[in-house]
Amino acid sequence: xxxxxxxxxxxxxxxxxxxxxxxxxxxxxxxxxxxxxxxxxxxxxxxxxxxxxxxxxxxxxxxxxxxxxxxxxxxxxxxxxxxxxxxxxxxxxxxxxxxxxxxxxxxxxxxxxxxxxxxxxxxxxxxxxxxxxxxxxxxxxxxxxxxxxxxxxxxxxxxxxxxxxxxxxxxxxxxxxxxxxxxxxxxxxxxxxxxxxxxxxxxxxxxxxxxxxxxxxxxxxxxxxxxxxxxxxxxxxxxxxxxxxxxxxxxxxxxxxxxxxxxxxxxxxxxxxxxxxxxxxxxxxxxxxxxxxxxxxxxxxxxxxxxxxxxxxxxxxxxxxxxxxxxxxxxxxxxxxxxxxxxxxxxxxxxxxxxxxxxxxxxxxxxxxxxxxxxxxxxxxxxxxxxxxxxxxxxxxxxxxxxxxxxxxxxxxxxxxxxxxxxxxxxxxxxxxxxxxxxxxxxxxxxxxxxxxxxxxxxxxxxxxxxxxxxxxxxxxxxxxxxxxxxxxxxxxxxxxxxxxxxxxxxxxxxxxxxxxxxxxxxxxxxxxxxxxxxxxxxxxxxxxxxxxxxxxxxxxxxxxxxxxxxxxxxxxxxxxxxxxxxxxxxxxxxxxxxxxxxxxxxxxxxxxxxxxxxxxxxxxxxxxxxxxxxxxxxxxxxxxxxxxxxxxxxxxxxxxxxxxxxxxxxxxxxxxxxxxxxxxxxxx
Numbered sequence: 035x036x037x038x039x040x041x042x043x044x045x046x047x048x049x050x051x052x053x054x055x056x057x058x059x060x061x062x063x064x065x066x067x068x069x070x071x072x073x074x075x076x077x078x079x080x081x082x083x084x085x086x087x088x089x090x091x092x093x094x095x096x097x098x099x100x101x102x103x104x105x106x107x108x109x110x111x112x113x114x115x116x117x118x119x120x121x122x123x124x125x126x127x128x129x130x131x132x133x134x135x136x137x138x139x140x141x142x143x144x145x146x147x148x149x150x151x152x153x154x155x156x157x158x159x160x161x162x163x164x165x166x167x168x169x170x171x172x173x174x175x176x177x178x179x180x181x182x183x184x185x186x187x188x189x190x191x192x193x194x195x196x197x198x199x200x201x202x203x204x205x206x207x208x209x210x211x212x213x214x215x216x217x218x219x220x221x222x223x224x225x226x227x228x229x230x231x232x233x234x235x236x237x238x239x240x241x242x243x244x245x246x247x248x249x250x251x252x253x254x255x256x257x258x259x260x261x262x263x264x265x266x267x268x269x270x271x272x273x274x275x276x277x278x279x280x281x282x283x284x285x286x287x288x289x290x291x292x293x294x295x296x297x298x299x300x301x302x303x304x305x306x307x308x309x310x311x312x313x314x315x316x317x318x319x320x321x322x323x324x325x326x327x328x329x330x331x332x333x334x335x336x337x338x339x340x341x342x343x344x345x346x347x348x349x350x351x352x353x354x355x356x357x358x359x360x361x362x363x364x365x366x367x368x369x370x371x372x373x374x375x376x377x378x379x380x381x382x383x384x385x386x387x388x389x390x391x392x393x394x395x396x397x398x399x400x401x402x403x404x405x406x407x408x409x410x411x412x413x414x415x416x417x418x419x420x421x422x423x424x425x426x427x428x429x430x431x432x433x434x435x436x437x438x439x440x441x442x443x444x445x446x447x448x449x450x451x452x453x454x455x456x457x458x459x460x461x462x463x464x465x466x467x468x469x470x471x472x473x474x475x476x477x478x479x480x481x482x483x484x485x486x487x488x489x490x491x492x493x494x495x496x497x498x499x500x501x502x503x504x505x506x507x508x509x510x511x512x513x514x515x516x517x518x519x520x521x522x523x524x525x526x527x528x529x530x531x532x533x534x535x536x537x538x539x540x541x542x543x544x545x546x547x548x549x550x551x552x553x554x555x556x557x558x559x560x561x562x563x564x565x566x567x568x569x570x571x572x573x574x575x576x577x578x579x580x581x582x583x584x585x586x587x588x589x590x591x592x593x594x595x596x597x598x599x600x601x602x603x604x605x606x607x608x609x610x611x612x613x614x615x616x617x618x619x620x621x622x623x624x625x626x627x628x629x630x631x632x633x634x635x636x637x638x639x640x641x642x643x644x645x646x647x648x649x650x651x652x653x654x655x656x657x658x659x660x661x662x663x664x665x666x667x668x669x670x671x672x673x674x675x676x677x678x679x680x681x682x683x684x685x686x687x688x689x690x691x692x693x694x695x696x697x698x699x700x701x702x703x704x705x706x707x708x709x710x711x712x713x714x715x716x717x718x719x
């Protein structure tokens with residue numbers, strides 16, 4: 035019987051033939067001759083004996099009848115793969131189905147070994163990852179970080195060349211990390227470049243890739259796509275990204291991002307990625323300033339879409355919002371109500387297979403990415419592939435990503451603005467009052483948070499093909515903050531123990547002009563920091579919560595899937611949680627950069643009634659520690675309230691400012707985020 039852990043070796047060295055050695059322990063798949071490609075089958079003895087005496091483990095591969103792979107193989111191995119392209123989504127859905135339908139791990143291993151050298155490497159990685167996350171017999175597996183397998187999506191081509199030289203010339207134990215420069219995509223002449231540390235952060239881009247692994251667009255097994263509140267989670271995760279991005283803009287003396295409201299206007303910002311694609315052996319194309327979108331007519335991608343199509347889909351979605359219902363394909367009205375309206379809208383705008391009517395409401399979000407990513411060559415005249423906006427692992431690098439998603443969020447907010455405001459009764463928790471809040475770093479000043487730069491090393495050796503084995507480290511700079519602790523004082527006036535859901539948000543106090551923000555604007559910049567259950571005894575209670583426990587983030591080791599560091603005890607519930615997909619916002623980006631003189635913020639804490647919020651389910655072993663943006667695998671979203679509650683709707687009459695919004699179970703405190711322009715080095719080895 036095959037060991038399911040060996041399936042993870044198929045992610046290593048993605049463009050090398052499958053029979054070459056893999057893993058830290060030198061492991062070789064014994065591939066049947068009939069599974070070899072035409073190039074290697076005539077010389078099978080020669081190529082399969084190359085590793086020779088170095089082999090420490092052999093993995094037998096059983097010869098089975100292989101399903102029809104013509105559809106997955108229709109995408110060339112040297113082409114770029116994009117989840118935003120309908121043709122590619124269909125191809126990926128077919129390969130996911132093949133992997134999901136294998137009866138056993140043995141059969142899955144056989145068909146995966148056969149497919150690996152025949153289908154596009156990025157397509158293979160995506161489809162196998164989705165299958166391993168969703169098959170009952172492989173759910174306990176750790177997926178390696180996508181940055182380790184395809185480093186070309188995260189670092190510039192000059193660093194790639196230096197890493198290749200280091201690994202070729204220097205023995206494994208003596209290799210030095212190659213530093214990724216901080217300013218390689220632009221200079222400070224471009225104001226948008228001040229946000230390089232957010233847009234080009236490895237952890238943020240990995241989060242976006244991983245989210246789409248957990249929430250794929252298509253599969254014939256509908257349950258893989260139809261996860262609890264999937265459409266709402268699409269809305270909320272991206273809404274939070276925009277809120278965070280705008281706080282970073284305030285941290286760099288920039289105004290809020292302007293939505294891309296008119297699709298016929300030029301895109302003011304350019305972006306030059308400076309990256310090469312290892313799979314396509316081509317540079318990622320740039321987009322010049324003031325590029326305009328054009329109708330797409332790319333026969334190879336089966337794309338023939340006009341800007342007018344996007345505008346019609348947008349108008350129909352707005353019409354549905356204003357009417358209060360959408361029409362499914364049978365002509366049935368589906369209400370856009372308080373409970374499920376945002377979920378239907380999210381499925382419709384993202385246009386997964388869950389869309390109530392793809393013919394009527396189209397494919398707005400995905401096609402927006404596609405139009406922007408092909409704006410440099412819309413008719414394929416120059417045989418150019420898509421830019422970084424066309425790939426979920428690179429899209430967040432581009433400034434236009436935030437303009438596009440601000441536009442998408444405007445549509446969601448149109449729906450939210452039509453819902454009735456929360457009443458005092460819906461917000462209050464009778465008998466529960468917050469009497470004090472304090473946030474402090476160890477030994478630091480109260481209600482002052484501190485950020486700085488950190489350099490960390492990440493091993494990229496799994497992604498370097500046809501080179502000597504051994505670790506290959508890149509050193510990258512990222513934002514970091516001092517860990518901090520919340521201390522929250524809560525009074526329970528009732529005579530019995532009660533439970534509450536503690537919700538913590540942060541937002542800037544003032545707008546771009548330095549004026550106090552109205553709550554109707556400030557609520558859109560409320561960044562969720564944490565959410566957790568608290569037990570409240572009668573009388574006064576003191577709650578302490580560390581920033582590292584956030585329900586939004588995952589630690590460094592999980593973001594970069596260092597599968598050997600800080601690993602919990604084998605077989606423990608903690609290990610099962612560690613083995614989740616790695617979905618979660620990186621902990622080093624929990625709070626915004628702030629300003630040298632301090633960014634003044636409102637820290638908001640609410641203790642809501644857990645009896646109204648609770649979802650009864652067993653979460654042990656299901657990695658619920660980053661549930662706010664990622665949900666909980668195979669479980670319901672662990673909060674009955676709308677995502678973003680209590681700020682997902684316009685405030686009630688009279689609550690123009692945050693202070694007027696408060697009920698006794700809420701409180702705010704002024705917090706200052708100061709940035710120190712210093713750099714520390716983190717050792718990960």
